[in-house]
Amino acid sequence: MRLTEFVVPDSIVTDLDASTKAEAIRGMVESLSSAGRIPAEDSDVIISAILKREELGSTGIGNGVAVPHTKHAAVDQLTATVALSTRGVDFASLDGEAVHILFLLISPPDLPGDHLRGLESISRHLRNPNFCNFLRQAQTSTEVVELLEEADNNQLD
Amino acid sequence: MTYTAQKTVRVGLEQGLHMVPCSLIVRTAERFSCEIQIQKEDRSADAKTMLDLLTLSAENGSVLVLEARGAEAGEAVKALARLFESNFDDPASGSQPATGSDR
Numbered sequence: 001m002r003l004t005e006f007v008v009p010d011s012i013v014t015d016l017d018a019s020t021k022a023e024a025i026r027g028m029v030e031s032l033s034s035a036g037r038i039p040a041e042d043s044d045v046i047i048s049a050i051l052k053r054e055e056l057g058s059t060g061i062g063n064g065v066a067v068p069h070t071k072h073a074a075v076d077q078l079t080a081t082v083a084l085s086t087r088g089v090d091f092a093s094l095d096g097e098a099v100h101i102l103f104l105l106i107s108p109p110d111l112p113g114d115h116l117r118g119l120e121s122i123s124r125h126l127r128n129p130n131f132c133n134f135l136r137q138a139q140t141s142t143e144v145v146e147l148l149e150e151a152d153n154n155q156l157d
Numbered sequence: 158m159t160y161t162a163q164k165t166v167r168v169g170l171e172q173g174l175h176m177v178p179c180s181l182i183v184r185t186a187e188r189f190s191c192e193i194q195i196q197k198e199d200r201s202a203d204a205k206t207m208l209d210l211l212t213l214s215a216e217n218g219s220v221l222v223l224e225a226r227g228a229e230a231g232e233a234v235k236a237l238a239r240l241f242e243s244n245f246d247d248p249a250s251g252s253q254p255a256t257g258s259d260r
Contacts, residue, residue, distance in 0.1 A: 059176060094207065112216070120214035127209070
């Protein structure tokens with residue numbers, strides 16, 4: 001699955017104003033809502049579900065990366081946004097490091113395969129240090145979208 | 158002398174091998190010093206690395222090969238196989254009795 005198939009360009013945040021996990025997740029969900037991809041009235045429920053999922057174990061998977069996620073019927077296809085934080089977010093990550101790159105994923109409840117393929121795509125590219133380094137330096141959402149396209153086309157290897 | 162051990166397991170989770178079971182695999186694998194790989198078809202992942210495991214994209218029913226090399230290789234493969242055999246104690250999988258936990 002290509003990143004550009006499920007990351008919503010208008011929802012990308014390159015200067016996330018958050019220092020805590022809850023602030024970061026709220027900012028990203030509201031950004032998806034502002035971009036018209038989830039109804040505003042569902043935002044609070046989705047934020048709560050993502051935070052509840054974090055209680056099972058942080059999705060801060062190390063290397064400055066977090067992939068908070070949930071399943072919700074507000075979307076009928078895999079929907080994601082990207083946020084970047086220069087100062088870093090305390091995400092209780094597995095390696096204890098602050099998080100600078102966040103991919104937030106909302107999956108339709110009846111498509112577990114798409115959820116796995118989305119995670120596969122994100123993690124495969126995040127293993128590439130070039131992708132992470134360029135992403136952390138991106139200043140605008142246009143630059144992020146270009147990087148996602150280059151990653152999809154395997155131009156960053 | 159190098160010890161190796163191998164075992165084939167099947168994913169029995171409705172949601173597939175998502176992040177929660179992957180983190181249990183990492184936590185279990187880290188108890189052992191040996192190198193542990195999990196293979197799905199032509200892909201191989203380091204069982205101690207979350208990003209690697211997530212690239213397996215292992216759906217319900219997927220067949221995986223656990224392979225350990227080094228000290229306590231047999232024990233490591235057994236411990237990981239137990240996770241799969243117990244469906245990661247996932248109440249939603251329906252194959253385990255409720256444990257009384259609210260998770």
